[in-house]
Amino acid sequence: MSEYNCKIADFNEIIKKWDYEISIHPNDENWIIWKNKSIAGYNNNNQLCYIGVLDGEIITEATAMLSAVEVQNSDGLVNADTVYLCAFRTRKEYQGQGYFSRLYHFMENDLRQKGYKALTLGVEPDDQKNIEIYFKYGFTHLIKTAYEIYPDGERILVAYYSKSLQEKDMQQIIYDKEIRL
Numbered sequence: 001m002s003e004y005n006c007k008i009a010d011f012n013e014i015i016k017k018w019d020y021e022i023s024i025h026p027n028d029e030n031w032i033i034w035k036n037k038s039i040a041g042y043n044n045n046n047q048l049c050y051i052g053v054l055d056g057e058i059i060t061e062a063t064a065m066l067s068a069v070e071v072q073n074s075d076g077l078v079n080a081d082t083v084y085l086c087a088f089r090t091r092k093e094y095q096g097q098g099y100f101s102r103l104y105h106f107m108e109n110d111l112r113q114k115g116y117k118a119l120t121l122g123v124e125p126d127d128q129k130n131i132e133i134y135f136k137y138g139f140t141h142l143i144k145t146a147y148e149i150y151p152d153g154e155r156i157l158v159a160y161y162s163k164s165l166q167e168k169d170m171q172q173i174i175y176d177k178e179i180r181l
Helices: 011-024 030-043 099-113 128-136 170-180
Strands: 004-008 047-054 057-065 082-090 118-123 141-149 155-164
Touching (some): 004 099, 011 047, 011 057, 082 099, 118 128
Antiparallel strands (some): 004 047, 057 082, 118 155, 141 155
16 A cells, blocks of 8 residues: 655755756756755755655655745745745646645645744636635635746746635645544
8 A cells, every 4th residue: 555645855855856857857947946946945944845755756745935035026925924835746647636635734734833824825827727726725815916037037927825824724624634543
């Protein structure tokens, strides 16, 4: 039987995760730059990388940015009480099987326990599938829209949403019960 665990990545797991991303995007220099920024963020305690590990392989990930230094358009997105979430990824062959949902709820619960009061994230306005998922997770308050710029200069329009951690949503309550079983 397969074993799936969610955790905060250590340095070696972060390197492994980024090396995998670079290997599947061989002609895209953005990934190398993002790897270096991720390592710097980890070393400066400005971010936490959450991973889901299935039978020893990292199959899902998400990053919590704890500092405005790490986030474009950071005004209203990250502060002492609010964390910006990004880099939601699941390996293609594991998508749609609930692995990312388990990682997301693990991450949300961990951030709540650390004392954060709100979460924010960004999504491209035409990415209807992810918008629906984020709404399901409780990200229903639109903060703003703004352009982000990739390292290669590409500009993308992003809509930023927030969610309060003051009250647990029904999915989090169900997740907490499953963990105790």
